[in-house]
Amino acid sequence: MNWLIVTDLDGTLLDDRYPNRKAGAAIDAVSAAHPDARVALASSKTPAEMIELAEHCGSDPILIFENGTGMLWREHVLCRPGSEKTGNWELERFGKPYGEILSALAALRMKAGYTFRGFSDMTPCEVASRTGLSLSAAEKARMRVGTEPIVWEGDAEAFAEFIASLAELDLKVVSGGRFHHVGSHLNKGQALGKLWRLLRFQFGIHARTIACGDAPNDLDMLERADHAIVFPSSDGEYLRVDNPSTAHAASSGPGAWLNAVSELLDHHQAA
């Protein structure tokens, strides 16, 4: 049986207590034990941030960046005519380019006087201090491809108006913990669907899908996948997921991720 495993990073495969190297080892362990399983990482992180993590893997995970805005893979993994090259990686974007999103934001700011600060307005130092990232990690987080994180500085009424104006431009706002993310109408679930179809029509692979996640921005992929594995949030609560095959991991981080994914794969291998 062929598998496509799409996993969120922060709060799922990654946990503050472990270095990225351990996450890379967990992905490699699944790939080694199940050569028929393909792993894709899906995150709100940028390509630059995700490549850094993927370099810790001996296997070649596909990277779904900025919440489904696009996808990256190592040259030999997929064949997609028209994809862009970036180092040893190929990149395909699904939504509007970053420049277009910044222009839309600048026009709205000019027209309506909205007050907000986006990553493009901030220095790497400011991004580092607002996020707790190191300076070099903040630089990578600023290398956006299709979404702009902003801090809203106006009132709630103006924010509702701002969201409506963006909707007219076919853009949406996803609110996260610290930032609101402005981007195209895309999510991780749609990216999972695209990847599944790619495997199906390019390689004739009819993969069963597993989605791993912990937060509302993972919900669509958790509900679309054949199997969902839900990871607890920091207060120990689990996201409610409408999927008849839902497992709950004991904790987040590479060890618990490897246990939960292996258990599901081994169960189906034995069946």
Ligand SMILES: [Mg+2]
């Ligand atoms: Mg998460």
